[in-house]
Amino acid sequence: MLGTDHCSFNMDGQKTRGKDDFTRIPGGIPGTEQRPMLFYQYGVVEGRTSIERMCQLLAERPAKLFGMYPQKGAILPGSDADLVIWDPDKAWTISAKTQVQNVDNTPYEGISGTGMAAQVFLRGCPVAEYGKVHTELKGKYIHRTARQL
Known part of the structure; x- marks a missing residue:
C-alpha cells in the first residue's frame, strides 16, 4: 500500500509554533493530493514500476486492508464504480498556490512531471x-469487514 503522513498544518500559526522549541511543531506534511502524480512520475514514468502496480497500491490493496474490497478497490459487477481516468501526458508543476487541499505550503513546491x-x-x-x-460531500459510510490481505 502507498500512503502519506498527510497533516495539513499551515506554516503561519501552526508549524511556526515550534520556531523556538521544535517539540511544539505538529508532525506531518501535506501530501495526499500529490501522491498519485508523484508516484506515477517517479515510479511509472521512470520505469521503477508499472501502471498496474500503481493502481493496485493506490486502490485495491487499501480496500483490502481496510475490509472494503470488492465494494471499493475493484472494477467488478456490484462494485461502487469509483474510477479514475488517468491522463499520462498531462504536464503539471506542484505549487501551494494552486493545490486543492486547504494548506499554505507543500514540500513538493516547484516539482514538475x-x-x-x-x-x-x-x-x-x-x-x-x-x-x-x-x-x-457525496461520501457515505461503508461498513468494513475484516482485512483481506
Missing part, C-alpha cells in the same frame, strides 16, 4: 476533473 487524474468518479458519478473538485 507528467500524468494526472483527468476525471474522478464516485459511485459512477463525476466529482473532479484535472484537479478541480466540482462535487463535494
